[in-house]
Amino acid sequence: MDQQIIDLGQKVAALEAASTMANTINMEIFYWWCTALMITIHAGFLAYEMGASRAKNVLASAIKNLLAFAFVCPTFFFFGWWIYNAFPGGLTIADGASAALPWSMSMGPNLSDNATGVFWAAFALFAATTASILSGAVIERIRLTAFLVLAVILGSVIWILAAAWGWHPSGWLTTKFGFHDAAAAGCVHLIAGAFTLGVLLNLGPRLGKYNADGTPNALKAHSVPLTVVGLMLIIVGFFGFLGGCIIYNPGGQWTNIFGQPATLSSFAFNTLMGFAGGIIGGWVKTRDPFWMMSCGLVGIISVASGLDVWYPPLAFLIGTFTGIVVPMIANFIEKKGIDDAVGAVAVHGCGGAIGVLVVGVFAAGYPNVNGAPPVTFFGQLVGFVVMSLLGFVPGYAISAVMKAMGTLRVPRDVEIMGLDLVEVPIEAYPENIGRPAAETLVPTGDFGSATAVPAE
Amino acid sequence: MNSSPITSWDGATAYFTFADSGLGLWLSLIGSVALLVAIIWYGTRHESRDFAKFLKKP
Numbered sequence: 001m002d003q004q005i006i007d008l009g010q011k012v013a014a015l016e017a018a019s020t021m022a023n024t025i026n027m028e029i030f031y032w033w034c035t036a037l038m039i040t041i042h043a044g045f046l047a048y049e050m051g052a053s054r055a056k057n058v059l060a061s062a063i064k065n066l067l068a069f070a071f072v073c074p075t076f077f078f079f080g081w082w083i084y085n086a087f088p089g090g091l092t093i094a095d096g097a098s099a100a101l102p103w104s105m106s107m108g109p110n111l112s113d114n115a116t117g118v119f120w121a122a123f124a125l126f127a128a129t130t131a132s133i134l135s136g137a138v139i140e141r142i143r144l145t146a147f148l149v150l151a152v153i154l155g156s157v158i159w160i161l162a163a164a165w166g167w168h169p170s171g172w173l174t175t176k177f178g179f180h181d182a183a184a185a186g187c188v189h190l191i192a193g194a195f196t197l198g199v200l201l202n203l204g205p206r207l208g209k210y211n212a213d214g215t216p217n218a219l220k221a222h223s224v225p226l227t228v229v230g231l232m233l234i235i236v237g238f239f240g241f242l243g244g245c246i247i248y249n250p251g252g253q254w255t256n257i258f259g260q261p262a263t264l265s266s267f268a269f270n271t272l273m274g275f276a277g278g279i280i281g282g283w284v285k286t287r288d289p290f291w292m293m294s295c296g297l298v299g300i301i302s303v304a305s306g307l308d309v310w311y312p313p314l315a316f317l318i319g320t321f322t323g324i325v326v327p328m329i330a331n332f333i334e335k336k337g338i339d340d341a342v343g344a345v346a347v348h349g350c351g352g353a354i355g356v357l358v359v360g361v362f363a364a365g366y367p368n369v370n371g372a373p374p375v376t377f378f379g380q381l382v383g384f385v386v387m388s389l390l391g392f393v394p395g396y397a398i399s400a401v402m403k404a405m406g407t408l409r410v411p412r413d414v415e416i417m418g419l420d421l422v423e424v425p426i427e428a429y430p431e432n433i434g435r436p437a438a439e440t441l442v443p444t445g446d447f448g449s450a451t452a453v454p455a456e
Numbered sequence: 457m458n459s460s461p462i463t464s465w466d467g468a469t470a471y472f473t474f475a476d477s478g479l480g481l482w483l484s485l486i487g488s489v490a491l492l493v494a495i496i497w498y499g500t501r502h503e504s505r506d507f508a509k510f511l512k513k514p
Contacts, residue, residue: 108472145500422510
């Protein structure tokens with residue numbers, strides 16, 4: 001009998017160990033696939049920016065976008081992850097942050113730590129997404145290296161400092177003011193939009209964007225279909241992004257990043273309802289498929305802060321309202337002489353601001369955990385002000401220094417001829433779409449070659 | 457080059473290359489930081505030269 005009890009105890013212990021390991025691996029798998037899906041956001045931004053560029057700048061825009069990703073990932077390893085773990089209290093370094101330093105034993109393959117790598121990866125993708133928001137707005141005239149420096153500062157310093165303050169279980173905006181931002185409308189979208197606005201003020205509009213009397217001209221995207229497909233890819237990737245915003249607790253209920261109980265189902269309800277509302281709002285206001293998809297995106301952003309708590313029809317209404325309002329804001333920004341090539345300030349900045357503030361209007365009173373105050377409009381307003389300033393001030397100041405040094409913008413003649421001709425060794429459209437053909441290729445029947453002949 | 461910090465998988469924790477070697481770890485880390493900085497510097501110079509070359513063309 002005693003032996004049977006011992007055997008049973010051993011079996012239970014083995015089952016518990018197996019269950020714990022299975023839960024740990026499930027957690028890893030969940031964030032792994034969220035990260036993989038988030039790569040689709042970058043495929044989308046790539047297509048979107050290339051499409052929004054004129055034919056003479058398509059490949060330069062692609063290079064800029066690809067390098068933003070490539071520079072943000074290592075810099076996020078070097079210091080971004082540490083910033084997130086170090087500064088939730090403000091500007092004092094938190095205990096335990098040393099585990100996030102790049103020489104820590106947690107920052108590499110480690111059999112006793114299954115979590116750090118997948119969380120770091122998900123956050124690195126959030127960082128790259130934030131940097132990509134800047135990327136589209138500044139196309140066709142920013143110097144590549146200036147952009148890369150700005151992308152690293154935004155992606156690996158500014159947004160993650162905002163995340164430490166307002167998207168962290170111990171972030172001071174939450175612990176002191178009850179700030180609620182379940183899916184990062186503030187620290188990703190509002191921050192990126194505000195930073196972009198600061199950069200655009202110094203960068204100036206593309207040549208030909210404005211007439212002498214200040215009225216704007218449309219510098220048309222060379223491929224609207226590519227931009228629309230790109231936006232849809234961003235939406236697909238958004239599901240990975242939003243999945244990465246919820247905490248998988250092995251053996252327990254999901255929580256949002258602040259530790260409040262949540263479900264992935266709530267995210268599913270409200271993401272789709274906000275998205276649908278945004279598309280409809282964009283259609284009502286513009287009838288333009290580019291703006292319909294942009295407004296679909298902004299519909300999701302506008303419900304992101306309260307994604308865990310909205311009644312789905314309310315999310316739909318918020319998404320629709322924002323979808324109607326944001327094209328008007330983009331128009332207003334354009335009329336003020338700010339050339340935002342893809343509407344990033346309106347979509348991400350204003351969409352993020354609406355997302356943060358609307359929680360204070362319609363979701364005040366939700367309780368917090370660990371003694372933090374409940375959600376209030378005042379708390380959301382504080383978060384909005386802090387994040388707006390944290391985004392705008394460095395974006396404006398750093399780009400002003402670059403402008404003074406003459407390293408922010410490409411020379412005028414280079415801009416006129418197009419960046420591809422000057423900086424890129426290959427052509428986007430060798431068959432000469434959009435300009436007179438000097439020569440063209442005709443098939444010879446030999447599958448290994450083709451013959452160049454003068455165009456008729 | 458033997459960069460393994462472990463000789464057995466039993467009880468292994470951090471097992472990445474140079475996990476137990478300060479020199480290898482720091483050389484890799486400093487090298488990668490220096491590489492990024494150098495590429496930005498080189499890229500700025502290269503871009504300026506490209507622009508100058510283009511602007512000089514008749």
